[in-house]
Amino acid sequence: MQDFIPKGNGNSRSLKSSIPDGTTWEQALEMLRNGTFPIDIGAANEDGVLQKGNPLNKSTLLKDETAALFNGLPENPVPDEVFQILSKAALAEDGGGLSKIDGTKIELVKFSVVSYIGTGRFGESSPCSITFPFRPDVVLPLFERQTQSNSAITMLGGVVWEGLRGWPIISGYKESYTLYRGFKKGNVVTDVFGKISSDGRTLTWYITKGNPGCQFNESYNEYFFMGFKFG
Numbered sequence: 001m002q003d004f005i006p007k008g009n010g011n012s013r014s015l016k017s018s019i020p021d022g023t024t025w026e027q028a029l030e031m032l033r034n035g036t037f038p039i040d041i042g043a044a045n046e047d048g049v050l051q052k053g054n055p056l057n058k059s060t061l062l063k064d065e066t067a068a069l070f071n072g073l074p075e076n077p078v079p080d081e082v083f084q085i086l087s088k089a090a091l092a093e094d095g096g097g098l099s100k101i102d103g104t105k106i107e108l109v110k111f112s113v114v115s116y117i118g119t120g121r122f123g124e125s126s127p128c129s130i131t132f133p134f135r136p137d138v139v140l141p142l143f144e145r146q147t148q149s150n151s152a153i154t155m156l157g158g159v160v161w162e163g164l165r166g167w168p169i170i171s172g173y174k175e176s177y178t179l180y181r182g183f184k185k186g187n188v189v190t191d192v193f194g195k196i197s198s199d200g201r202t203l204t205w206y207i208t209k210g211n212p213g214c215q216f217n218e219s220y221n222e223y224f225f226m227g228f229k230f231g
Helices: 025-034 079-086
Strands: 013-016 040-044 049-051 109-117 128-131 138-146 151-154 192-196 202-207 221-230
Touching: 109 128, 128 221
Parallel strands: none
Antiparallel strands: 013 040, 109 221, 128 202, 138 151, 138 221, 192 202
16 A cells, blocks of 8 residues: 655645535634534545555455455454454464464474385495475384285384484484484394485485395385474
């Protein structure tokens, strides 16, 4: 919207009154003091206006079509009643977070399940990779599905551990391959190396010895992982 700006030369608007003929100045002054002086404010006079403002009416303040977008409004609502509803709304922030109007953070948990089909290879030249629609805080392997027999084998607990700390925690990953990051299963003694992409959405890993199954990469098997983002 834009403000109404008169030129200030005394003729930006006109007035019209229905006072009876013969009304004296004293009578007119008394009506003005009593608030009974009849008057209409005329339209803006082009010669006295520097900039026309938007008119203050239903169309510019709160259209029926706009009011219909909000539940719980009374009949013939005013803008303040819409603002009261909006004051309870959530605001989307950069990075996908949410906050209230007053800036209070809204803590949410996002999750996503992704999968890939194994290629039957393993090692540094044949790493595994998963990509999420957001940067996860934690990634857990769920299960593998043997596509040829359509059966499933649980994989929970197949995460590589370093002492008592598991590396489904993504904060421990770097953009270059690092030892003890990634996923493996089975009892084969092998090292595992993992890395994360610059945007934090893709994890890549490989094992140094063993077999494709230890790297979650048996031929034709589908491997499922779940990623979580907190807050």
